[in-house]
Amino acid sequence: MESAREVVEEEGLQLPRLALRHRLRTLSGVIRHPVPWHHRPVTLLCYFLSVSTLRPLANRVALYRTFPTRLLSRAWGHLNGMELPTWMRKPVYSLYIWMFGVNMQEAAVEDLHHYRNLGEFFRRRLKSAVRPLCTSSCLISPADGRILHFGRVKSSEVEQVKGVTYSLENFLGPQKTQSKKPSSSFRDLLLSSPENDLFHIVVYLAPGDYHCFHSPTNWRVELRRHFPGSLMSVNPGVARWVKELFCLNERVVLTGQWQHGFFSLTAVGATNVGSIRVYFDQELQTNTPRYSKGSFYDRSYVAIGNQVPKATGEGSVVSVNGGGIVLQKGEAVGEFNLGSTIVLLFEAPKDFSFNVQPGQRIRVGEGLGLV
Known part of the structure; x- marks a missing residue:
């Protein structure tokens, strides 16, 4: 999966290419491969912040910090806990596996129908031998x-x-410290x-x-x-x-x-x-x-x-x-x-x-x- 992902070297760390940067290079005549669909959810937040490049960085950070991330996370938690019908589990989990490159061969239970909700799938256990x-x-x-x-x-x-x-x-x-100098x-x-x-x-x-x-x-x-x-x-x-x-x-x-x-x-x-x-x-x-x-x-x-x-x-x-x-x-x-x-x-x-x-x-x- 790693070889199929388009990445750039940024300060020693491999990061997904931002969709905005890809569009600008396309308009400038530089030919690039399209950003894989399975990376777009990961870079959605970075893409949103990049769109506001006309604003100073401090304003972008302040805007982001006003987002109700705690409320959204609690809502996501409730969604994670909702039991999925058996017929829906394999399509939903297969989509997630494809988007994020999950290796289900390492999972203790590979049968996708076993996981009743997204939360159980996210927290799946691994086979004991795969992490020596x-x-x-x-x-x-x-x-x-x-x-x-x-x-x-x-x-x-x-x-x-x-x-x-x-x-x-x-x-x-x-x-709590003991016998330490105040300085x-x-x-x-x-x-x-x-x-x-x-x-x-x-x-x-x-x-x-x-x-x-x-x-x-x-x-x-x-x-x-x-x-x-x-x-x-x-x-x-x-x-x-x-x-x-x-x-x-x-x-x-x-x-x-x-x-x-x-x-x-x-x-x-x-x-x-x-x-x-x-x-x-x-x-x-x-x-x-x-x-x-x-x-x-x-x-x-x-x-x-x-x-x-x-x-x-x-x-x-x-x-x-x-x-x-x-x-x-x-x-x-x-x-x-x-x-x-x-x-x-x-x-x-x-x-x-x-x-x-x-x-x-x-x-x-x-x-x-x-x-």
Whole structure:
């Protein structure tokens, strides 16, 4: 499917060609192949914003931010949950498969009639053998998708795409620290040792990708922090326009510790992805009608007693000790409705190195880096 798609190289990332750009080149006499139909839904938002090129960029962003994306996402969620007649399922799902290049041979259930609604189809499970875990890497990909950005965090500003940043403090929220100097930066407050550095990596899930996310390493989750917010698209074309997009959007931040210190996994919501589900946390509810801008809601897993919470929908069980919820490398953690973004922020020795490239396609279980 990748070879059949018309793409352009834009700052190291393969992106669909905008329909507007195609039309302008056609008018100028440059012969181009037509944009495939299966890419037009993905680029519809970018196309709309491109049409307003006569307006300043700030005006276009402000206009987009006024869209009722939360309301639209809730409406999409209701549509996803509607049971389809058996005769309609195969035509509907086949159209989606064709549009977004879904590989149904990897699905645990390949029979399209099995999926009662769009939501079940989006959240389809995979065969156990199709996502082997890399044993040589201490850190594996938590999701299927494309690498947007990665690297060492040198200040309290982190890049969401090249040249566009967001605030680390706004993204994670305030942290409880002990015996730290008042003059320390927010980045330094996260580090447990001066011998370590802070690193990050962003994985973007497209609509055709597998929508569950997994534990990238063996670690202990101590806190869940839910930020209600906007549900703007996290398509790379939009992410390069909207500064602090990841801080504006609804997200669920899981923070805790791994063998090298601080570790966090954040599931960032997007348009039509109002539902972010964490299997071991049945209290979590996302994209609710009312919320206070800038608010967040915490749930600590440190003092939850000895009862082991049961994962919903997966049949897996996580272990609990006095310090939080222990997740094993590769274990299923949660799911999106449609694609979105996973951000990993973690402490590691200074010699930690990534073994991926910007724009690279990645799958659950593939190695991300080595110490």
